[in-house]
Amino acid sequence: MKNDNINHAAAAAAFLQDREQARWHDSAIWWVRQKRDMQAKQLPEWEQLRALAQQIKAHTLSRLDDYLQQFQANAEKNGVTVHWAADADEHNRIVHGILAAEGVKKLVKSKSMLTEECGLNPYLEQHGIEVIDTDLGERIVQLRQEPPSHIVMPAIHLKKEQISELFHRELGTEAGNNDPTYLTHAARANLREHFLTADAGLTGVNFAIAETGGVVVCTNEGNADLGTALPPIHIASMGLEKIIPRLEHLGVFTRLLARSAIGSPITTYTSHFHRARPGGQMHIVIVDNGRSDILGNDDFYQSLRCIRCGACMNTCPVYRRSTGHSYSYIIPGPIGSTLGPSRDIKKHGSMAFACTTCGSCSNVCPVKINLHEQLVLQRKRAFDAGTLKPAKKMGLLAMRFLTQHPSLMDAGGKVMRKVVPIVPDSLTRHSAWSRPGRALPEMPEQSFKEMWQARQEKKS
Amino acid sequence: MKVALFIPCFVNDLYPHVAMATAELLEGYGVDVHYPLAQSCCGQPLSNNGDSQGACDAARRFTGIFKDYDYVVSPSGSCTAHVKHHYPWYIADNADYQALQPRIYEIVEFLQDVLKVEKLPKPVYFPHTVSIHQSCHGLRELGHAAPSELMIPYHSRLERILQLVDGIEIKQPERRDECCGFGGTFSVDEPEVSVAMGEDRVAQHEATGAQYIVGADPSCLMHMGGIIRHRCRPIRPLHIVEILTGRGGAA
Amino acid sequence: MSSREQILARLRQNRPQGPALPDIDAVPFITFDDKFDAFRTLVRNLGGDAVQLADGDSVLGVVQQRWPQHGRLVDLTVENHEESPSPHAWHDVDVAIVPGELAVAESAAVWVSHADNQWRSIYFLTQKLVLVVPRDAIVDTMRDAYRRIAIREQGFGGFISGSSRTADIEQSLVMGAHGAMAALVVFV
Numbered sequence: 001m002k003n004d005n006i007n008h009a010a011a012a013a014a015f016l017q018d019r020e021q022a023r024w025h026d027s028a029i030w031w032v033r034q035k036r037d038m039q040a041k042q043l044p045e046w047e048q049l050r051a052l053a054q055q056i057k058a059h060t061l062s063r064l065d066d067y068l069q070q071f072q073a074n075a076e077k078n079g080v081t082v083h084w085a086a087d088a089d090e091h092n093r094i095v096h097g098i099l100a101a102e103g104v105k106k107l108v109k110s111k112s113m114l115t116e117e118c119g120l121n122p123y124l125e126q127h128g129i130e131v132i133d134t135d136l137g138e139r140i141v142q143l144r145q146e147p148p149s150h151i152v153m154p155a156i157h158l159k160k161e162q163i164s165e166l167f168h169r170e171l172g173t174e175a176g177n178n179d180p181t182y183l184t185h186a187a188r189a190n191l192r193e194h195f196l197t198a199d200a201g202l203t204g205v206n207f208a209i210a211e212t213g214g215v216v217v218c219t220n221e222g223n224a225d226l227g228t229a230l231p232p233i234h235i236a237s238m239g240l241e242k243i244i245p246r247l248e249h250l251g252v253f254t255r256l257l258a259r260s261a262i263g264s265p266i267t268t269y270t271s272h273f274h275r276a277r278p279g280g281q282m283h284i285v286i287v288d289n290g291r292s293d294i295l296g297n298d299d300f301y302q303s304l305r306c307i308r309c310g311a312c313m314n315t316c317p318v319y320r321r322s323t324g325h326s327y328s329y330i331i332p333g334p335i336g337s338t339l340g341p342s343r344d345i346k347k348h349g350s351m352a353f354a355c356t357t358c359g360s361c362s363n364v365c366p367v368k369i370n371l372h373e374q375l376v377l378q379r380k381r382a383f384d385a386g387t388l389k390p391a392k393k394m395g396l397l398a399m400r401f402l403t404q405h406p407s408l409m410d411a412g413g414k415v416m417r418k419v420v421p422i423v424p425d426s427l428t429r430h431s432a433w434s435r436p437g438r439a440l441p442e443m444p445e446q447s448f449k450e451m452w453q454a455r456q457e458k459k460s
Numbered sequence: 461m462k463v464a465l466f467i468p469c470f471v472n473d474l475y476p477h478v479a480m481a482t483a484e485l486l487e488g489y490g491v492d493v494h495y496p497l498a499q500s501c502c503g504q505p506l507s508n509n510g511d512s513q514g515a516c517d518a519a520r521r522f523t524g525i526f527k528d529y530d531y532v533v534s535p536s537g538s539c540t541a542h543v544k545h546h547y548p549w550y551i552a553d554n555a556d557y558q559a560l561q562p563r564i565y566e567i568v569e570f571l572q573d574v575l576k577v578e579k580l581p582k583p584v585y586f587p588h589t590v591s592i593h594q595s596c597h598g599l600r601e602l603g604h605a606a607p608s609e610l611m612i613p614y615h616s617r618l619e620r621i622l623q624l625v626d627g628i629e630i631k632q633p634e635r636r637d638e639c640c641g642f643g644g645t646f647s648v649d650e651p652e653v654s655v656a657m658g659e660d661r662v663a664q665h666e667a668t669g670a671q672y673i674v675g676a677d678p679s680c681l682m683h684m685g686g687i688i689r690h691r692c693r694p695i696r697p698l699h700i701v702e703i704l705t706g707r708g709g710a711a
Numbered sequence: 712m713s714s715r716e717q718i719l720a721r722l723r724q725n726r727p728q729g730p731a732l733p734d735i736d737a738v739p740f741i742t743f744d745d746k747f748d749a750f751r752t753l754v755r756n757l758g759g760d761a762v763q764l765a766d767g768d769s770v771l772g773v774v775q776q777r778w779p780q781h782g783r784l785v786d787l788t789v790e791n792h793e794e795s796p797s798p799h800a801w802h803d804v805d806v807a808i809v810p811g812e813l814a815v816a817e818s819a820a821v822w823v824s825h826a827d828n829q830w831r832s833i834y835f836l837t838q839k840l841v842l843v844v845p846r847d848a849i850v851d852t853m854r855d856a857y858r859r860i861a862i863r864e865q866g867f868g869g870f871i872s873g874s875s876r877t878a879d880i881e882q883s884l885v886m887g888a889h890g891a892m893a894a895l896v897v898f899v
């Protein structure tokens with residue numbers, strides 16, 4: 001679970017102390033953006049594909065209740081048990097109830113941001129159930145007891161040396177062997193044992209098909225498949241916005257997801273689950289946890305189109321230079337910075353300001369969410385909720401006043417132009433502008449208004 | 461044709477020569493240029509920090525001042541984008557604004573789309589290498605160029621208009637349109653991230669071998685300029701109107 | 712009111728406006744002149760390979776040639792194929808030969824959904840996965856594929872593209888994360 005008190009600016013400043021690591025983080029993730037570009041460029045229909053995805057999702061959101069009911073009816077026809085959870089607590093209780101009824105001791109999990117959102121792992125552990133995250137990146141952060149820093153690449157904030165040390169300690173790998181292949185295969189051997197001995201498997205859901213009542217899970221590692229093919233119980237936890245109307249719509253979304261997420265034409269495994277394995281049980285837990293409220297908000301409901309590809313993080317210049325751990329909400333980056341504040345503006349207000357409004361996120365988003373605009377709109381809520389620091393709020397109110405009184409603004413500008421050049425460096429060096437290594441602008445003699453007026457006088 | 465200059469507040473105070481170059485450029489094409497003295501800040505900093513009341517008042521004020529001109533032209537992509545694309549958040553129903561909105565232009569757009577210029581008012585010889593800085597709001601909100609994220613045919617207004625300058629060599633930095641990190645009040649709310657982004661951007665512009673970073677947004681140029689000055693680097697930021705009027709490099 | 716009723720009521724009340732469902736066939740998607748060639752080029756970058764079976768050759772022959780030293784081999788493409796008492800009992804399979812119904816050129820993916828296989832775990836436990844696909848069952852894009860697939864195998868079906876992989880350690884691509892270390896697609 002994440003600490004809600006993280007302030008983005010402060011956490012990012014701390015991360016940037018190690019510029020070399022920060023540079024590596026920036027370029028490693030930028031490379032994923034470039035791979036996305038290369039894939040997108042190969043499809044002449046890319047922009048039309050995004051438009052189709054946007055329309056399908058927008059349509060679905062306008063009749064979400066209908067599609068969810070259709071989904072439930074079809075899933076039940078397939079023998080799947082469908083549960084509804086109003087919030088995180090109810091989700092955790094439902095999952096625990098299913099596991100407890102069957103005496104499950106060990107649960108293998110594949111990647112699910114929803115269970116991170118709900119805090120499922122600590123809940124189950126408190127109830128004596130061993131939870132093994134099986135996505136390699138998730139396993140790494142689980143062993144380090146920290147939250148994922150990215151929704152697709154959970155351990156992207158770590159260097160291989162750190163992972164080698166961790167695996168040496170936890171899995172008994174050779175000390176100092178930092179080879180990613182060696183480390184990955186060591187984790188493979190270790191996790192195979194867990195797959196073969198687990199009593200239940202839990203997956204997230206990428207898409208839930210109303211027409212067939214099935215769910216689709218996409219992974220590159222195959223962990224969701226092993227986790228559901230071996231143990232007799234499969235629980236799929238899904239946010240209620242994961243619905244798509246028809247199977248054929250996967251012909252749009254599977255073309256966009258991996259290309260946007262990792263710059264691959266598709267994930268290795270795109271698995272469609274419609275029933276339990278023979279002799280087993282399959283459960284689907286549909287979770288609201290604040291989503292139905294977002295649906296009712298004109299400014300933000302579009303954020304429910306998200307397919308969690310992570311492309312907006314990869315392109316975000318602020319995310320790349322601050323890591324996911326600098327954001328207070330479990331989902332970082334642009335999409336997290338609208339979802340987090342939607343959930344709780346007081347806790348996650350700082351996220352809405354961790355953005356230059358460059359707009360790159362909205363352009364890479366495969367479902368065309370107006371992310372950068374939503375962030376500005378979240379700031380309105382932050383302002384109204386009184387979460388701005390007092391000094392900042394005062395500054396804005398002063399600015400508001402000056403905007404209406406340009407003669408005062410002109411006077412202020414004049415003072416600035418006279419004073420700044422003669423203030424000793426030692427006074428300005430610690431200002432937020434100058435502190436990190438940025439000089440103040442050179443001050444001209446006159447404002448444009450003064451120059452213009454002089455020019456007009458000369459003319460007449 | 462009565463054209464009003466919209467000179468953003470910080471340009472008025474800190475970059476008067478950019479504003480003057482804009483006026484002279486327009487006059488060079490025979491345009492009747494006006495500068496309404498009552499103008500002040502367009503309210504973008506208020507809007508970007510969630511002060512909707514302040515932003516709304518600023519939008520009304522702006523509309524009242526500019527509504528009677530044929531066109532409003534500004535040398536800042538970001539401020540133009542705010543008044544053209546974000547004012548509707550606050551005053552979408554205002555009839556004066558609705559009538560004014562389509563007549564608001566950023567200077568390069570105005571030259572290309574309204575005046576349809578094919579040469580400069582007087583020939584300019586600028587025998588230097590410049591690296592193009594695509595500022596985000598000009599790029600992604602006004603459509604100054606094809607953003608690298610979108611799979612659409614490449615075009616670039618800045619590159620196109622610089623073709624009218626003799627002797628110039630035009631380069632593009634690696635990551636051709638990544639944000640420089642200014643972001644208005646972001647620059648002081650998150651100064652470390654802002655400067656880290658700016659340092660990377662300056663280094664990428666320098667790596668092209670250019671002597672100048674050329675852009676259409678004084679705010680980004682101010683931010684990168686501050687980093688350049690702090691580090692005593694030789695590359696210089698330059699607003700595109702300074703080149704088009706033949707004043708580039710004089711400062 | 713149960714959570715279900717509450718959630719549905721709120722969703723109904725909060726319904727935003729939305730467009731009609733678009734016609735996904737209205738947009739022309741990419742096509743390939745040589746689908747097999749596109750498939751093969753791609754799958755080779757994804758930890759796999761693809762071959763067209765030459766006259767007189769057999770799938771088993773191709774497998775023997777590629778992995779002469781292989782361990783336990785299970786062939787699900789034959790009638791009365793081997794069965795396993797439990798999904799776990801496939802854990803020591805080295806080579807699994809399985810029927811693939813359809814191949815997709817744009818993604819090097821093969822649709823797998825066996826009509827009468829009991830335990831799908833074999834696809835993911837095996838070290839080497841051999842997918843046998845009819846030569847003419849190859850389409851351009853995923854849209855074409857979704858028109859033609861059927862979900863059988865106790866409600867399971869999946870697209871498999873190349874071998875299991877991860878880049879979770881410093882973005883270095885490693886083959887063999889949890890599933891097959893190698894994938895071979897044989898067009899027959």
Ligand code: SF4
Pocket residue numbers: 260305306307308309310311312313335361364365366367368369371
């Ligand atoms: S908001 Fe868009 S880009 Fe970001 S994760 Fe969601 S779908 Fe991907």
